[in-house]
Amino acid sequence: MNAFPPFHYFLLAILLLIAVKAPTNRSTEITKNSHARRVIGAIIDSTSRIGKEQKVALEMAMEDFCEFSNQSFLLQIEDSHGEPIRAGLAAIALIKSHHVQLILGPCTWEEASLVADIGNKNQIPVLSFADVTPNWAIEQWPFLVQASPNQHGQMKAIAAIVKSWEWHQVTMIYEDTDSSVNGVLPHLFDALREAGVRIIHHLSLGPLTTTNSLSKELERLQRGQCRIFVVNLSFLLAIRLFEKANKMKMMENGYVWITTNSMTSLVHSIDASIISYMQGVIGVRSYFPENEPHFQDFYFKFCRKFALKYPEEKNHELGIFALQAYDALWSVCLAMMESNKVGQQLLDKILLSDFQGLSGRFQFFNKKLAPGQIFQIINMIGKSYQELGFWSSKLGFSKTIAENVTYNSSMRNLGQVIWPGGPWYTPKGWTLSTTAEPLRIGVPTRSLFKNYVNVEYDLLENKSLFSGFSIDLFKATAEQLPFYLPYNFYPFNGTYDALVEQIHLKKFDAVVGDVAIVANRYKHAEFTHPYTESGLVMIVPVQSKTCNKAWLFLKPYTNAMWVLIGAINVYNGLVVWFIERHYWPELKGSALNQMITLLCLAFTTLFSLHGKKLHSSLSRMTMVAWIFMALVIMQIYTANLTTMLTVQQLEPTVNDIETLQKSNAIVGCSRAAFVGKYLVEVLGFNPKNIKNYTSPDEYAEDLINREIAAIFLEISVAKLFLARYCKGFTTAGPVYKVGGYGFAFPKGSPLLPSIIEALLKVFESGKLRELENNMLASQVCMEVESYDEIPSLNTNSFLVLFILTGGTSTMVLVIYIFHLDNYSMLVHKTIWRLMLAVIRHWSHGKKWFLRRVNNARISNTTETIQL
Template identity: 55%
Template sequence: MDNFSAFLSFMAFVLLLKQILIVDGISDTTKDDGFMGILGAIVDNSSRIGKEESVAMQIAVEDFFNKNNHRLDLKIRNSQGDPLQAAIAARSLINTDQVQAILGPQTWEEVSLVAEIGSKSHIPIMSLADATPEWATELCTFLVQASPNKLKQMEAIAAIVQRWEWHQVTIIYEDEDFSAPAVLSHLSNALKEVGAEISHYVAIEPFASSSLSEELERLKISQNRVFVVHLSLPLAVELFEKAKRMKMMEKDCVWIITDPFASLVLSLNASTISSMQGIVGVKSYIPKNETHFRDFHDKFCQRFSLEYPEEDNHEPSIFAAQAYDAAWTVALAMREKKQGRQQIISNILQSDFNGLSGNINFTSQTIAPAHTFQIINVKGESYIELGFWSDGRGFSETTGESYTLQSSTNALGLVSWPGGTRVTPKGWSPPTSANPLKIGVPTRASFKQYVEVEMEKDHLGNISCSYKGLAIDVFKATLDELPFDLPYHFFPFNGTFDALVEQIHLKKFDAAVGNIVILANRYQHAEFTAPYTESGLVMIVPVRSRTREKAWLFIKPFTNAMWVLIGATSIYNGFVIWLIERNHCPELKGSISNQVGTLIWLAFSTLFSLNRNKLKSNLSRITMVVWLFMALVITQTYTAKLTSLLTLPQLEPTVVDVFALKNSNAMVGCAGVSYISKYLEEVLHFRQNNIKNFSGSDEYAPALRSREVAALFLNLPMAKVFLAENCKSFTMTGPTYNVGGFGFAFPRGSQLLPSVTQAMLKVSEKGTLQDLEQKMLASQKCMDMDPEEDERLSHSVSLSHFWLLFVFTGGTSSMALAIYIFRAYNSMSMSKHNVIWKLMMAVMKHWGNQRGRFSRKVSDIAQTTPTNSPNATEY
C-alpha cells in the first residue's frame, strides 16, 4: 500500500513538472511541426479567480494540442492584483517573450494599462474583467472583452424582489469598484420597472474594517431589511462574518448576493459558509451537463488540487470556464501559420462556437452578454439550486421551461431564509424608539382646521411646537389601528407642499402629514395613503336674494295648480249658494250680466270677509259654513307663507356655472402656489390674467364680497370649512371637478404604506373619521335656521297639503246642490199634476159649454193656480 501511494505521488510530480515546462515555454517534444506561437496571460494568483483562470488556461492549451495537434506555448505572469505589476508583466511578455496575444487581467484597472501597451504593439488583449467601457474598445482596436457583461443579473434581482413583494432594497457595493456605477444604474432601473426602489446606497471601502462595522450598525437600526450585496470575495466574506456577529443574519432579514461573489460560494470554507446561511444568490449559469464541461471538470479538479492544495474546494466556477474559452478562442485564431497580428484579432472577432460558458461570438469587440442566471440558496456547507432566470422568460425550474412571475409562483424552490425559517421575511421592520419616524408637517396650511403648528418659546429661548387639526387627529387615530407601535416625531416644515413631498424623496423626512393633495406629479417623489377626505374641486360664489325685484311675489305662497283649484272651488261654491238663495233675495235677480257679477262677487268675497246677508236655506247655510272654514285655513296659510317670503332670505348663487364666468371675462380666485391655478388655466381654460392667487384664507371672503373676484375655487374639504364659517353669504355651485383628496405621503416603495393605508381604512369604516370631521366643522358652524324649516319655507304650498279640505268643501257643496235639484224637481212635478187634474174636472163638468167658455175656464184655472205652491218651497 505504501509503494502504491509513493507511485501515485511520483506520477503527480511528473505531471506537474511537465506542465511547468510547458507553461514556461519549454516542451519535452522536439517536434515543432504544430507550433503556432506563444500566448501570454496575466492573472492574480493571490485570488481564487486568478488561480482558477491559471489552471483553466493550461487545460485549454493542452486540450487544443490533443485535439488539433497544434502546440501553443503559454506564458503566465502574476500581477498580484496590482495594475502597475500588470503593466510590467505585459511589457515583459511582449518585449521578452514575444507573445502574439495576452489573456487577462481580471480587473479593469489592470486591463486599462495592459490594453494601452498592447495597442501600441498591436497585440490582441483578451480582457477577462467583469466590465469594460464601450469607449475603451473604440479607442483600443486590439482590446477584446472576453468575459460577458452580467448586468442582466440586476433584472433577475428585481424579479426576486417582485416575486416576494418587497418594495425597497439597500445595496452594498465596493467604493472602488469600476463596475459599480453601471450596476447601480441597471439595478435602479430594473427595480422601478417592478414598483420598487433602492432606499439606501452603502459604499464600502476596501481594507477599512471600522467603516464596515459602522455601516452595518446603521443598517441594523434602519427599517429596510432587504440587502443586495455586490462585493468582491474578500470583502463579502468579511461583511457576512461581521453581520452574523451583530445578529443581522437572523429572521426578517433578506440578503441577496451577485456575481462574482455568488459564483465563488463553493470555494469558501465551512466556517465562512456558516455565516452565510439563508442568503439568496444570483450566479452565472454554466451548462454543467454538457459532455465537454464534465470532461473539463474532472481535469480541473485534479490539477487544481495539485497546484493549490491550500484551497478547500476544487470546483470550477464561471471564471474558469471563461478563461478556458478565451484561451481556446485565441488558439483557434492563431491556428494558421505565418499570419500577422491584425489577422489574429480579425479571426478572434469572427469566432462562433459553443464553449464551456456558452456560445462564443463577438459584436464590436465584445462577447455576447449573459442572459441566463442560476438562483441559489446557501444552506449547510453548500447551496441548493432554486431555479433559473432568463431574460425575457422569467423564472423556471430548469433551463428548458419558462414561467412568468404572474403565471407561476412555484417556479422557484422553497427557500431557507436567514434564521432557518421558511416563512418569507417582510423585508422591513417598524421603527423603534431609538430611531423613530421623522414626519414633516406643513406650517403654511391655508386652513388651520386641518393642520396648525403653534410654536412657543420658553424663558430659555427653546422653541417647542404643538400640532393640531383634523390631519393630526386622523393620523393619530390611524396609528391606534396599527398592529404594532410606530414611534414618531413631528417636525415643522416652512415650505410649499411640493417641496415637502420632495423632502421625503431626499430622505429628509420619513413621511409627511397634513392637508396634502394627492397629485400625479407628486408620485415621482412619494406615494400616498388612501385619501382621508372627499376629493374634488368646487366653485364658491356669493349669494343674492331670489325674491328681490320680483313683481309676482304675491302668487309665490301657492302653486299654480293650487291657485286654479281655489278659484274653481270658490266659483263653484258661489254658484251653489246663488242658485239656492236667488228666490229669497231680490239682489240675486235681475239681468244676466247683473246675476253673473253678483255670483262672482259672492264667490270671492267669502274668502276675505264673512257674508253678512242672512241666508234663508239650510242647504246654503251648510255650504257656507264649510266654505268659510276652508277660506279661513287658506287665507291664514297664505298670510303666513307670504310673510315668510318677505322676511326670511331666499338666496340663489350669483353665478350658475363656469361658462358664465368665462363668457363674462370675470376674475376668479384660488389658493396661491397650488395646483388649482394650473388646473383652471389648462383644464377649465381660464385666461391666466383672469386668475388671482391668494396667499391666505382670510383674503377669500373680502374678495368675494367686494366683487374683486366673481368666484373662488377650492378643494372640497377646504370649501366645507369656508362655508361653515361663511354660511349666509356664499354657496357652492356648479359641478365638482375630479381631483385628488388629502392623504399622507410616504417614500416610494415604503414598507409602512400598506399597513398605514389599511389602518386608515379601518378608521373610516368604524365611523371615527366622519366623527372627527363633523367635530371640526361643528366648531366653525354659524347660527343658521333649521334646515328642515328652511326647506319647508322655501317651497310653495301645493295641492298635496290641502286636497282633503278641497274634497270636503266640494263634496258638501255638491251634496247641497244635489238635494236642491232633487226637491225642485219633485215640486215642479207635483205642480204640474194639480193643474192637469183641475183641467180634467173642468172638462167633465162643463163638457157641454161652448168652446169659448171652455177656453176662459181654462184661463181662469191657470190664473188661479198659485205661483209659489207650498210644495215648491226652496231649500
C-alpha cells in the first residue's frame, strides 16, 4: 500500500486547499519566532479514555520539563474527537495559528495519515501515537515518526500463549481500520505461522456495526468449530463485543478469549459491571516498570490531577498510553532545548533520543519507537484482574521481572488460569460444529491385502460395506473420543497419493486405510502417529540348505570324528588279527592278502566275524568293546542323518539387494503403493526391472515360478504375506526405514490432536494388539518357526567311548605279548616274512608289467606291416 484509503482522498483535497502552500517561508517564520518561544502541538481525542490520559500526561510532562530545564516551552493541544477530518483541521490550526514546531499525535492511523501529509508539506515533524505506521508511509512522508511501539512483539506474545496450550487454530476478530488490516493482522499471521497455528476465520467489525449484525456474526462463530478468539478492537467496540458474547453464552466452558494491548491496556479503567461479563479473558498488555521511584511520584500526581480534571471517570489509574505521551514530549523538549533548529534538523535530533523513560527504554529505530520486548499477561477474574506473569521475546514466560528469575517456554508454568465458565481444565479450543455434517472419510479400494481394508458392494442394500483391520481400528479410536463423532466411509478407486490429495481438495475430511506416512503426502494432509511398524523389507523364496549336496552322508560327524573312527577301527582290527592269525586261514597267506583282510576286518566286524568263532578270550574281550562302540556310533549316525533329512532347513535364495542388482533380476511391488518410487530413487533399481502387482497371489505365483527374484513390502503387510505363504518364503536383507500406516486429516485440523490422543489410548489398552493378533490368526497357514542348522557331532561327544574301546584293545595287546615264549623270534620272523613278501610281489609285478609292454609293441609292429 502506497497511497491513502479511498475515503481519505476527498478529505485530503479539502485540507490541502486550506493548508499553507509555502513551506520555505513557513520555515523562516518559525525560525524567527523560535527565538522568542518554543511551541509544541498535540492532537488528542478527548472523547476516549486514551485521549484523556494523554492530555493529563502531556501537561504534566511540560510542567516537569520546564521545572527541570528552567526554560520556557509552550504546549498547544487540539481535540480531534476521534474524527480524521477534525484531526486534519487541528493540524492546520496548529501550524497556521499557533506556529508549532512539532506535532504529537494523534492515536489512530486514519487521523495520523492526514496529519502526516500536512506536516510533511510544511516540514513539521509529526510524532504519531498510532500503534501501526506502514513502511511506505515513512518513505512517503519523511517528517513522520512512530512514537508508539511496533505491534510485532505483542503478536509474538499472543502466538506464544496459543502455542503453550497446544491450540492449532484461532479466529481473529479485528476492527475494520487501516491499522488493523495493514498492521496488526500481518504481524499476527506471521507470528502464529511460526508457532504452527492458523487463523481459520476473520471477523471484521466497525464502529458503525449494529447490535443486530454483531449478533449474526457471533452466531456464525458459535456454529463453527473453533473456540479460540483473538480480539484486536478499540476499547468501546470490544466492550460491546463481550457484552453481546456474554448474552449469547459464549463466555462459558470451552471458549477462550485473548485480547490485545488496545483493549487490555485500559482494563484499569473498566468498572466491575463490565468486567463481570469478561470473566476468564486472557489479556496481553505492554509492560512498564512500576516499582521505580520516578514512576511512583508520577503515579500519585497523575491520579490526583486526573480525578480533578475528569471527575466523571470512576477509575483514575493510568495506562501505557499516558506514559508513552509523557516520554514522547520529554524527547521533543530535550531535542528543542539542545538546538534551535527546526524542520529536518529538529527531526534528526529527536531520532537520536535514547533515555530510560516511564514506559521503558525510549529509543528510535528506522523512525519507529523500539518495539516492546516484555509484555504482561493478565486474567480477568472477579471484579478486576489477576496478573499471571510476563512474556519476554528473548526468554519466554516468567512469573516476575527480576534478576535470576526462571523463564519457561510455556505459559502453563505461570500457574492456574481461570477460563471462561470457570473450569480448572484447559479448554481444547474447538468443538464439533452444531450444524456440521458427518465426516466424509475416504477409504482405498486398491488395498493389496484385504485384511487391512476390504470394500465390497452389497447389491441387495445398494451400498458399500467396509471392513478390515484399519476400519476396526478407526472405529475403536472414535469410541475413545470424549465426544460423539459422526462419520461416513466413502470408497475411492485411485492411487494412494490421489486419495490423500482429496483432503487438500476438500472432497474428503479424512482418509482411513493402509495409507503409508510419506513426506510427499504431507503437502496435502497431516497424519496421526503410525499404528503399524515402520519399515520396508525384501521377501524372497527359500531353498534347502542340505538338498543336492554330494557329501551329505558325511554331515552327521565332523572330519576329526571320521578320522578317529577309522583309526580306532584299524587299531582294533590289528589287535584281533595279531591274536587270531594262527587259528584262521583267512588271516594267513601273503602280506598283501593279510593287509586286505585286516582292512576288511576293521570295517566288517559286525558282519564277517562273530564272537563265537574267536579262539582267544583276549580277542573276544577286544571284540566286545569294539562291537559296543560300533553299535553306538552307527545308531547315533543314523539318527542324526535322519534328522537332517527330515527337518527341512531353509535359507533365502537371495541375501541382499546388491545381488539382485548385479544379476539384473526382476523385483515386484504394489501398484498402488509408494514402494516402486522408493526402489528407483533410493535403492537404485532399474525401473524396467520393477513389476507391479495387485494381489498377493500374483506375488506368490511369480516368486515360485522364479519370474521375479524378490518382492518389497511394508513390514505390516509382509507379516500377512508370510502368514499366508509361510512355507515358501522368508525375509532377507536389512529393514529400510519408511513411514508406517496412519490416518490422514486436513492440515491444522482441530480434530487431529483428539484423534491422536484417542489412538494412543487404543494402543495402551491392548486393543491394537488384539486386532493385530486376530488379523494374523485369520490366515490359513501359520507362520513356521525358524530352525538353527543341526550341527555335526564332534569327538568330544564320544571321548569316553573311544577311550573305553581303545584302552581295552591296548590292554589285551599288552597281556598277549607278555605271555609269548618266543616273542623276539616271532616278531623278527614276522617282520622278515612281510618284507620278503612285499619284495617278491613287487618283483612279480614288475615282470608282468614289462611283459605287457613288449606284447603291445609287437602287436603294433605287426599291424603296421600289414598296412
